[in-house]
Structure formats: C-alpha cells, structure tokens
Amino acid sequence: MKAIVCPRYGGPEVLEFRDVPMPAPAVDEVRVKVMATSVTSGDSRMRAARFPPGLGLIARPFLGWRGPRQPILGTEVAGVVDAVGAGVTRYRPGDAVMAFPGGAMGCHAEYRCVAEAGPIAPKPEGLSFAKAATLCFGGSTALHFLDVAAVAPGDRVLVIGASGAVGSALVQLARHRGAHITAVCSARNADLVRDLGAEAVIDYATTDFLGDPGAYNVIVETAGSITTRDALPLLRPYGRFVAIAAGLPDMLATIGAPGREGRRVIAGPATETPEHVQQLADLAASGVLRPVVDGSYAFDAIAAAHAYVDTGRKRGSVAILLDPAAQG
Numbered sequence: 001m002k003a004i005v006c007p008r009y010g011g012p013e014v015l016e017f018r019d020v021p022m023p024a025p026a027v028d029e030v031r032v033k034v035m036a037t038s039v040t041s042g043d044s045r046m047r048a049a050r051f052p053p054g055l056g057l058i059a060r061p062f063l064g065w066r067g068p069r070q071p072i073l074g075t076e077v078a079g080v081v082d083a084v085g086a087g088v089t090r091y092r093p094g095d096a097v098m099a100f101p102g103g104a105m106g107c108h109a110e111y112r113c114v115a116e117a118g119p120i121a122p123k124p125e126g127l128s129f130a131k132a133a134t135l136c137f138g139g140s141t142a143l144h145f146l147d148v149a150a151v152a153p154g155d156r157v158l159v160i161g162a163s164g165a166v167g168s169a170l171v172q173l174a175r176h177r178g179a180h181i182t183a184v185c186s187a188r189n190a191d192l193v194r195d196l197g198a199e200a201v202i203d204y205a206t207t208d209f210l211g212d213p214g215a216y217n218v219i220v221e222t223a224g225s226i227t228t229r230d231a232l233p234l235l236r237p238y239g240r241f242v243a244i245a246a247g248l249p250d251m252l253a254t255i256g257a258p259g260r261e262g263r264r265v266i267a268g269p270a271t272e273t274p275e276h277v278q279q280l281a282d283l284a285a286s287g288v289l290r291p292v293v294d295g296s297y298a299f300d301a302i303a304a305a306h307a308y309v310d311t312g313r314k315r316g317s318v319a320i321l322l323d324p325a326a327q328g
C-alpha cells in the first residue's frame, strides 16, 4: 500500500510517498480502507520535533531521537472496513467507520488496522468521510480537558485559540454544557467562533484580555500565548487554568496543592479513550458538534498540508482525501 513516511525530523520536504507492507488485521482487529485522514498540529509538531518548551529532551527517548519511532504519522481516519479478524463481531466489511489511533499514529496510509474494542465507531450517516476524519484530534482533547476541569453550566470560560482544531471543538462542547464562552481569536475568525457558540469575542491583536481580574471560572489556553502567572489573576476562586499547549513550566505548576483561593492549573497530555470516539460520533450525529474543515488536500500533496498547518493559522482542521468521494 502507499503511505506517507517521515524518515527523519524536519520540514514538510522530509515526507516521502512510499510503498510499505499492507497490514493484516489481527484476530480482534478490523482493517480500514482509508477514505480520509487529517494533518493536525500534532503531526506538524511530530514531523518537526517541535516539542513544547522544556519537553524536547524528555520526548526524544520515547518518540525517537532523529526521527519519529512511528514513521507514518496521522492520528485519525475515516473509511470503510475492508477485512476483519476471525474474532471480530461488531464490524463487517463495507461498514463506514471513523477511528482515532491518536498517539499511536499510522493513519497517513491507505489502510490502518484498529482493534474492534479500540478507538473506532461507526461513521455518522450524513457526515462526509472528510468531516468524520477530522472530529477526533480536537474533539477528544476538548472532551478530556472539559471533564478534568469539570466545566459546568453557568461557568464563564475563556477559550484562547478558539478557532483551531482544539479550540473550535472546545467552544461547541463547553457551550453544550451550558457554559458562557468568551473566545480569543483574530478578527478574521470572529464570525466563525460566534457561529460555534461564543457569546463574546476578543481580538488578541487589538485587545489586552489580561486586564480583567477574576472574570473567569475556567481559562483554556490552546495557543500557548499566556502563562500560569498571567492566567491565575484572571480566575475566580476555585478557577481552573487549562494549559493545553503547555510546556514544562506550566506542567510543573500542576504539582502540589491548589493555589490561593483554590485556583489550580491543569496540563499534560489528554487521555485518548475508545469512549471519546463513540461520544464524538454521537455528538456529530446529533448536530451538537460541527467539524470545522479549513480545506482539503490530495494524499500525494500532504507536504503542502503540513506546510499550511505549520503556519499555526488554520481554522479547525485540514483534511487529506485518499478518495475524492470522501469530500461528500
């Protein structure tokens, strides 16, 4: 099969369109013929070894010294089951599915095997393969941090980086929980985030949002633009600063007892669960979660998609189409 291989860390030009062995499903696995996948900020970071501040030396022994240990990047897919292991009971060839191998990656390929009890769910009818293939990276991260931060009805939530893959999911899902959302983004994305459910929008280029002490129950930072020191004064008592794009200093701030008046910092990798995938499929099927797809690229043009994601300016997600019909 064809796959996009990242043999070493570097710019988008290191990616190679190669023939690799076709995977065979294990007894408990389904093999998905990939219709669409995505290039996420995670793929871009991994390809470039652009790890959050302070984490490079910690990450490389696990993820690979000179290049990714898993050379086929890609965290999420949507496609059609084309083969199943002997023990599989829930899926049959021909089923349309979405899957989120997440940190295990390996999705930038024509086929990807996934355990039937793993991060896979039927694709919602009415959702294109391209949209289904972009639900999980941002969506699963948003679900994880909304749960850990216990976002509740009436909470005033500031989402910094509201127009990205994680931010656009967060705005919608926090709003669905009954929170009041203030979104931070640039002026060109103001209408988008309002449409997703933000009641107030702050343009970070023209407005200093650090001058509003005690305004929020929860601050979610996906752009890496403010630190714990900036965020804590903006929180109400028992407020939570969720540093999704955190480097080592914010992660260290999570250790120990809550700070003054119960304020605390939440950071670290999001937990990826099979339940998230089914939850996201259900939320999309019911119209609560609308995937924001910035644009799509052909499989053999994936380097151009990486170059765009590298800019840090994408809106929502970028889809990769292995079959033109995936656009839907």
Ligand SMILES: NC(=O)c1ccc[n+]([C@@H]2O[C@H](COP(=O)([O-])OP(=O)(O)OC[C@H]3O[C@@H](n4cnc5c(N)ncnc54)[C@H](OP(=O)(O)O)[C@@H]3O)[C@@H](O)[C@H]2O)c1
Binding pocket: 040, 041, 042, 045, 137, 138, 141, 160, 161, 162, 163, 164, 165, 166, 167, 184, 185, 186, 187, 188, 189, 204, 222, 223, 224, 225, 244, 245, 246, 268, 269, 270, 271, 309, 312, 313, 314, 315, 316
């Ligand atoms: N902890 C975890 O487990 C976890 C999981 C997933 C992702 N992450 C991290 O979370 C971060 C966000 O991921 P993502 O996929 O959502 O990124 P993304 O889609 O690439 O984010 C792009 C968006 O960020 C906005 N942006 C850029 N600079 C900004 C600023 N200073 N203030 C506000 N918005 C800004 C851009 O809007 P404008 O063009 O309008 O500026 C753009 O829409 C990444 O650092 C990623 O590594 C962490």
